[in-house]
Every structure is written in C-alpha cells, then in structure tokens.
Amino acid sequence: MxxxxxxxxxxxxxxxxxxxxxxxxxxxxxxxxxxxxxxxxxxxxxxxxxxxxxxxxxxxxxxxxxxxxYGSIYSSQKRNDIKAAPVPSKTVTSGFFTANCKNKIYDWIEKTKPESWKSSVSSVPESAILPHVHQRMLLIHDDFDLNLQDALNVLDRIKKNIATEKETTISDWKNFELYIRCDEAEATPILDTALSYFTENNEIKSSADFSLIKIYLIDEAKRSADYLFARHPLFYPLTLPKRNANEIEKVQNMHLVIFSDNPDHNYAKWLIKEAFWTLPRLCEKINTKISLISPHASEIADSILLDCPGLADFSYHVNRNKSYADTDNESKNIQIDDIPFPEIWYQDTSFSSRSILNTLKDISSSNDYLYFVVDSVSDVGSIKLATRIRELTIRKSVLDGRINSYSKKNFIIAVHCTDPDYAGLSKDLIIPKETEHANKWFNNYNFIPFASIADLYSWDQLNGGVIEEISQCVHLQYCQSSQQKDACYENLKSYFERLYNRDSSFSAAVSMPYRLFEAGITPTPDWSSWDIQDPDAWWNPETRSHMAETYLEKLTDTSVTDAKNEHPSFHQDLVEQLAKYEQMRWCCYQLTRGWLPVEPSQVLQYINSGVSRHTLQIAKLHPCICSWNDLKTLQEILSDEAKREICTSKNIDTLSKEELIPLLNPKFAKYFSYEKDYSYFQKLNYENIEKTADILTNQWHTDQAF
Structure with a gap:
C-alpha cells in the first residue's frame, strides 16, 4: 500500500x-x-x-x-545533551527564595528558578523571612524532623511579627509560600495544629485580608506515585486496539506489577495505595489487580495494613496462599456491592536468585493487561531490572511466534530514577550491541522514568504545577465558590487551613484522566496516537481545553434548555455513571487514608449518645463509604431521625414544612427532606461531575487568586 x-x-x-x-x-x-x-x-x-x-x-x-x-528519525523528544539540562522557569514574577540547606535539590531549584528571582541559603530560615514581597521558603534538608521544626519556627516568627509590628499585617504575607520536604502523614497533624494556633490572634482572623500562609508539603514517595499515575495513566493498555475476539475473551485483569527491593518502603507503599483508587472501574468491566514482588513484601504489607486496615479484605499473600483478612481483627469485612475493589497480592521474592525470573515468566505468560513499575535499590538497579523485564517479554513473543504483533507499547514499564541524568537517558535507552540509533522498534526500551528530582523540584513543579491548579479548582467547586477573584481568595483559605482538604482535592485532580476515560474521552480522537511517554499528554492547556469541549458535548443534551435558552440540560444517564465512578474512587481513596465504613444505625447511636462528629473524625469512621444507592438510604435514616422525637398533638404528617423545620433535632436537621428527596450526598458528586469542564480549564483562575 x-x-x-x-x-x-x-x-x-x-x-x-x-x-x-x-x-x-x-x-x-x-x-x-x-x-x-x-x-x-x-x-x-x-x-x-x-x-x-x-x-x-x-x-x-x-x-x-x-x-x-515510532523512530522515524532518531531524536530525543526532550533533549540532545548527555546530561540533563535544567530549563529556567519563564514566570514573569520576581522575588526571593531561601533554602535551609544546600544539596542536589537546592542546586536543581537554583538552575530552574526564574532569572528575576534571587536565592539564598540559611540554617536559620526564620531569620530570612521577608514581608511585602514574593518569597518561597524551601525546607529541603534530608532530615525531615529538622524541616518540620524549621517550619514551626517560620510560622511562629510570622505570627509574632504581625502581633508586634504595627506596620505589618497579615496581608503583607499573602505572597509568602512555605515548602516542606517531609513525610506527609507525619507532618500533617502537627502543621494543622500549628495553623490553628496561627489564627487564634483575633486581629489576624478578623482582618479583611486574612489569608493563611500557603503551605505545600513535598512527600517525595507520595508525589512520585501521584505524578506517575496522573501523567502516565494506568488504563493506557486498555486503549490499545484489540486484535481479535479470542484475545478479548482471554484477558481478565488490568494488572499493575510492582517490582521493588528499595529499602525505602514508602515508594512501594504509596504506589500500591494510589493505584488502589486510580485503577479504572467501569470501563471494559474487567478485574483490576495489584502485585508487589519484593524481598520485603510481607513487611510492606504489614505496614500498609497497619495504616489502612480497610485494605485487608482485598489483600493476599502469594507464598502463604492466604488472605490477610483471615488474620486481621481490624478488618470490617467490607462488602460494597457496586465497587469492584482491586485485589492486592504480595509475593516475597529474592532479587538475587532465579526466582525473580520465574516470577517474571509467570506474569508475562498471563493474558493480563500489564503495567510494570520498577522501584529498585538504585537508579542503575532500576534500569537493569527494567531492561530484564523488556528482554523477557520480547523473548517470549519471539519464542511463541507472536513477534509480528508485538509492540513496545504492549507492556508499560515505569522506572524509578531519582537522578535527572539517569532519568533522561533511561527514556531513550538503546541496545548496546546496535551500531545505529533507535530507528527500529526493538531498539527502544520505551521506559517511563518517574520520581526524578527534575519532576519534583523544578521551579514550576514545586507546588504541583497544573495538577495543583486543578486541585484548587476542585476545592473551590466543592465550596460552591463563584469564579470571581475575591470569592476564590476567600474560599481558598480553607484549602490551606486544613491540609486534609488539599490531599482530598489533589487526589481528585490526579484522577481527572481516569474520569475522562470513564466518559470515553482521551487527548486525541484516535486513542492510539496518545504517547504514553509524554508527561504532558493529558495536561497541556490546549489538550485540556479540547477535552473540556468534548466532555461538554458528550454531557450536554442540547435538545433541552431552560426558558431563556441559556443553560442546556445534561444527559442524566452519563452524569449518573460518572457520579457513581467518583463515589467509587472516593471510597477507595478513603480506605487508603485509613478510614473505615460505619453503618447508619451506628452513626445514630453514636451521635445520640453524645459522640461528636469530631470524635468520628479521630476514629476515621465514615458512613458515606458505601454503595451509591446506600447514600440515599443513609440520608433517609438521618432525615427520619431529625423528626423522630417531635412531640405534637397533630399528626406530624399534617405539619407544613415551615411548621416542621423549627422542631427538628438540630443534630440531624441539615439532612431532613420534607419532599423525601434523599439525594443530599449524591448531589455533591453530581455537581462536581457537571463542573468538570470548568475544573479542567481552570475557570476559577486559581493562579491569580492570590
């Protein structure tokens, strides 16, 4: 042809x-x-x-x-230099940044900062804070406890400055940003408490310009997992065209396989936890599975289940052929009929014996859609193991006579590379024995590097970049904020006031490609032309704008409009499908943060006996971790409880809404529905789904809110 x-x-x-x-x-x-x-x-x-x-x-x-x-002319898409070339930010702002130490991270930030920004290093960072100017305070020491202590010193100094300096107000600090390299789970409760003390000053709290200091936590393991699954989505293998009907019938699982011998278990733990709530749910109606292959698998499993007891019901040990739920007294036997929870399999395997090869062969022989992640003891070790995986998958294709249908896209392989030089070279890795560059499909390993310093600490990525913008939009939508600057400014206070709000919104932002996938939308009309190696494939402004338009076209029923022909209606079946997806994702997300479901009857018992909502927050018990239909049941029970103890000589059903509402039990009044419309909890998801296009295109302009 x-x-x-x-x-x-x-x-x-x-x-x-x-x-x-x-x-x-x-x-x-x-x-x-x-x-x-x-x-x-x-x-x-x-x-x-x-x-x-x-x-x-x-x-x-x-x-x-x-x-x-496809290798038309060999050329790296990002670089031609052997070593990584940091690109300075093009932001037009100017200001100062101060770090609490000088290390590789500092060097990279220094090389990627805008030319108009000045830098300094101070072991006493609170002494370097400056009001009235743009300033980034970067606490990036390898000692996370030191970073947290420095953060408390900085917040304390700012509060005292506002209290003692008559010419200084809280508004003078609205352009101050505090970045803390830390373990997010450990740092969050300390910082939330510190921020609550920070606002105790009535003068600060009553100020018209009141704004909390903008704090960004950089948990490298968590953020690396989030960036990987957001920029290189797990569902990519599902978008590849099917060859024949027999193959479709054979494939049973979307299978994430993590190989890790990294002594820092946090990377493997976060990869598992973030995959648990990002793996696709509804599309294709397939099963989802996570496998951890590691010499530390048992130890990692025990650590995850200590933090997240709700995952026990879905966790299994290969070597023992046993479910962790059988031995976990914390397990709640979670059974939510409309959520296809992923299975998590842990397998203890030595990386210094042939057993790892046998494990690889077994996995490669399956008919699963495979997405590999390699998290080894070093960058070079990760690359070595990743090449072995690619070697084995190609060898099996050759020996099985399937080489004509093999493609480097069939098996996704992500590689943990912290060093930007190794990360860049691994992306374009070639066959050592070949004399020419990658002009043939088998001359390119097609690796996806993740966790690089360049990804985490380049100037424009420090606060989370475009995903952070989307995260703030999610929060503003949840707060039902208008898109006016003053309203955004006001509502973003709660975003920075409680770091839980940020994590919850950030997870929703990370999941945006998955929501769009559930709606049948990808960056290009022909899914095969989306490049899995491109970290911006889903996130550049032009693509997001295009996907937002496509989303609205799918969601909008133009045949139904309001009386003024201004606001088109939505296809409710699609809205409900995506709202159900969001409920699934949120439930799985909550389980990975240590929350457990609680029955509505128990909630009534707790609240009526004097247990406050605050206590349930401490206990991490949430009645909304349930099926889509049970959300209605929950509200109906709470609504009935609101009027249960009303004493009246009349039949309660004869009271008007105006007569009834003042008599309601205030503990449950907000859930009461006189019309018996029990969609209070579901509406939160409906509204979020309907505003997805605005969220994608940042209609709240969060980068300008401050």
Whole structure:
C-alpha cells in the first residue's frame, strides 16, 4: 500500500498519497514501528503541503511527534545533551527564595528558578523571612524532623511579627509560600495544629485580608506515585486496539506489577495505595489487580495494613496462599456491592536468585493487561531490572511466534530514577550491541522514568504545577465558590487551613484522566496516537481545553434548555455513571487514608449518645463509604431521625414544612427532606461531575487568586 506513495509525493499528488497513508495508519495498528514511522513521515509531508490533518491527530506537529515516537528519525523528544539540562522557569514574577540547606535539590531549584528571582541559603530560615514581597521558603534538608521544626519556627516568627509590628499585617504575607520536604502523614497533624494556633490572634482572623500562609508539603514517595499515575495513566493498555475476539475473551485483569527491593518502603507503599483508587472501574468491566514482588513484601504489607486496615479484605499473600483478612481483627469485612475493589497480592521474592525470573515468566505468560513499575535499590538497579523485564517479554513473543504483533507499547514499564541524568537517558535507552540509533522498534526500551528530582523540584513543579491548579479548582467547586477573584481568595483559605482538604482535592485532580476515560474521552480522537511517554499528554492547556469541549458535548443534551435558552440540560444517564465512578474512587481513596465504613444505625447511636462528629473524625469512621444507592438510604435514616422525637398533638404528617423545620433535632436537621428527596450526598458528586469542564480549564483562575 505504501509502495506508490513516494511516487505520488514526487508528482505532488499529496491528496492521493495522504489518503493511502491515512488508510495504512488507521487499518494496521500493529504494523511494525519502521512501517508506522515511514507512514507518518509521508503523512507529515502531505499535510504540510495541504492535505487535511486526519481526525486522529490534533495538528501537523502531533503527526511529527508520533513519527519521532515510532523512530522515524532518531531524536530525543526532550533533549540532545548527555546530561540533563535544567530549563529556567519563564514566570514573569520576581522575588526571593531561601533554602535551609544546600544539596542536589537546592542546586536543581537554583538552575530552574526564574532569572528575576534571587536565592539564598540559611540554617536559620526564620531569620530570612521577608514581608511585602514574593518569597518561597524551601525546607529541603534530608532530615525531615529538622524541616518540620524549621517550619514551626517560620510560622511562629510570622505570627509574632504581625502581633508586634504595627506596620505589618497579615496581608503583607499573602505572597509568602512555605515548602516542606517531609513525610506527609507525619507532618500533617502537627502543621494543622500549628495553623490553628496561627489564627487564634483575633486581629489576624478578623482582618479583611486574612489569608493563611500557603503551605505545600513535598512527600517525595507520595508525589512520585501521584505524578506517575496522573501523567502516565494506568488504563493506557486498555486503549490499545484489540486484535481479535479470542484475545478479548482471554484477558481478565488490568494488572499493575510492582517490582521493588528499595529499602525505602514508602515508594512501594504509596504506589500500591494510589493505584488502589486510580485503577479504572467501569470501563471494559474487567478485574483490576495489584502485585508487589519484593524481598520485603510481607513487611510492606504489614505496614500498609497497619495504616489502612480497610485494605485487608482485598489483600493476599502469594507464598502463604492466604488472605490477610483471615488474620486481621481490624478488618470490617467490607462488602460494597457496586465497587469492584482491586485485589492486592504480595509475593516475597529474592532479587538475587532465579526466582525473580520465574516470577517474571509467570506474569508475562498471563493474558493480563500489564503495567510494570520498577522501584529498585538504585537508579542503575532500576534500569537493569527494567531492561530484564523488556528482554523477557520480547523473548517470549519471539519464542511463541507472536513477534509480528508485538509492540513496545504492549507492556508499560515505569522506572524509578531519582537522578535527572539517569532519568533522561533511561527514556531513550538503546541496545548496546546496535551500531545505529533507535530507528527500529526493538531498539527502544520505551521506559517511563518517574520520581526524578527534575519532576519534583523544578521551579514550576514545586507546588504541583497544573495538577495543583486543578486541585484548587476542585476545592473551590466543592465550596460552591463563584469564579470571581475575591470569592476564590476567600474560599481558598480553607484549602490551606486544613491540609486534609488539599490531599482530598489533589487526589481528585490526579484522577481527572481516569474520569475522562470513564466518559470515553482521551487527548486525541484516535486513542492510539496518545504517547504514553509524554508527561504532558493529558495536561497541556490546549489538550485540556479540547477535552473540556468534548466532555461538554458528550454531557450536554442540547435538545433541552431552560426558558431563556441559556443553560442546556445534561444527559442524566452519563452524569449518573460518572457520579457513581467518583463515589467509587472516593471510597477507595478513603480506605487508603485509613478510614473505615460505619453503618447508619451506628452513626445514630453514636451521635445520640453524645459522640461528636469530631470524635468520628479521630476514629476515621465514615458512613458515606458505601454503595451509591446506600447514600440515599443513609440520608433517609438521618432525615427520619431529625423528626423522630417531635412531640405534637397533630399528626406530624399534617405539619407544613415551615411548621416542621423549627422542631427538628438540630443534630440531624441539615439532612431532613420534607419532599423525601434523599439525594443530599449524591448531589455533591453530581455537581462536581457537571463542573468538570470548568475544573479542567481552570475557570476559577486559581493562579491569580492570590
């Protein structure tokens, strides 16, 4: 089919050539990389010369990027230098940043800061704080306890400055940002308490310009997992075209496989916990599974279940062939009928024996959709193990006679690389024995590096970048804030006042690609042209704007409008489907934060006996960790309880709404529905789903709110 294309191009018959190239690309998804590279190179030439860009691509540049991806002409998409080249931020602001130590992290921040920002290092960071100016205080020492202590010193100094300096007010600190490298779970309760003391000063609290200091926690293990699953979504294998009906029937699991011998268990733990609530739920109706292969598997499992007892029912030990729920007295036997919880399998395996090869063979022989993550003792060790995984998967394809249908995209392999140099080189790793660069599909390992200093500590990523913007929008939507600057400013106070609010909103932001996937939306109309290696594939402004438009088109029923023809209605079946997805995701997220479900009858008992909501928060018991339909049941029970003890000579059912409401039990009054509409809890999800397009495109302009 491609044979006549060069002749057409030489004859300037770009329409004929373009049609052939488009047909090849659409019809032969599993052609070898050289064929796809040749096809896209020709197609690019045709489009440059007037042939319409096919719907599978967003632009001519997108075709060129895909041609590079298939090895048309070897060129790294991000760099040509051997060592990583830090790129300074282009932000137009100016200010000062102060770090509490000088290390590799400081060096990288220094190289990526805007040229207009000045830097300094101080072992007593509270002495370097400056009011009235943009300032970032970076507590990045390897000693996390020291960072937390420095943070408390900084907050204490600012509070005292406001209390004693007549010319200084809280508004003078609204451009002050505090970054703390820490273990988030350990630091959060201490900082939340410190912030509550910070606002005890009535003068601060009553100020019209009252704003809490903006605090960003950098938990490297947690943030690395979040960035990996947000930028390189777990559902990618599900978007690959199916070859035949038999293959579809054989595949049973979307399977995340984590190989880890890292002595810092936090990375493996966060990968498991964040995958538990990001793995796709509804699409494809497949099972989801997480496997940890590690010499420390038992120890990691015990640590996770200590923090998250609700995961015991879904956790299994391969070597013992036993469920952890059988021996876990904390387990609540969680059974929520409409949530397909992922299974978590732990397998103790030595990385210094042949047992790891046998484990790899067993996994590769399955018909699962596989997404590998390698978290080894060192960057070089991670790369070595990742190459072994790619080697084995290709070898099996060759020996099984499936090499014609093999693609480097079949098995995703993410590699833990902290050093930016190793991370960059691993992304473009080549075969040592080959004499030419990656112009053949088997000459590119197609690794996805994660946890690099460049990802975590480049200037524009310090606060979370675009995901942080989306996170703030999620919070503002939840607060039902208008999109006016003053309203955003006011409502973001609670975002920074309680760090739990930030984690909850940040998780919702991370899950945005998964929500869109549930709605059948990806960055490009043709899913195969989305590059899994591209960390910005889902997050660049143009793509988010395009996906927001597509989302609204899917969600909106233009045949139904209000009387003024201003506000189109929504397709309620799709809204409900996505609202159910969000309820599933939130329930799984809550379990990974240590929360457990509690029956509505128990809630009534607790509250009526004097147990406050605050106590249930400490105990981490939440009645909304339940099925979608049970949310209505929960409100109905609470609504009935609100009127249960009303004493009246009349039949209670004859009272009007105005007569009844003042008589309600105040502990349950907000859940009462006179009309018996029990959608109070469900509406929170409905409203969030309906505002997804605004969230994606940052209609609250959170970067300008301060």
């Amino acid at each position: 491609l044979a006549p294309v060069p002749g057409y191009i030489n004859a300037k018959a770009f329409t004929e050539a373009g049609e052939l190239c488009e047909q090849v690309f659409q019809s032969y998804k599993y052609a070898s990389d050289p064929v796809m590279a040749e096809t896209l190179t020709y197609l690019h030439t045709c489009c440059v010369n007037g042939y319409p860009v096919p719907k599978a691509f967003s632009s001519i540049e997108d075709i060129e990027k895909q041609a590079y991806y």
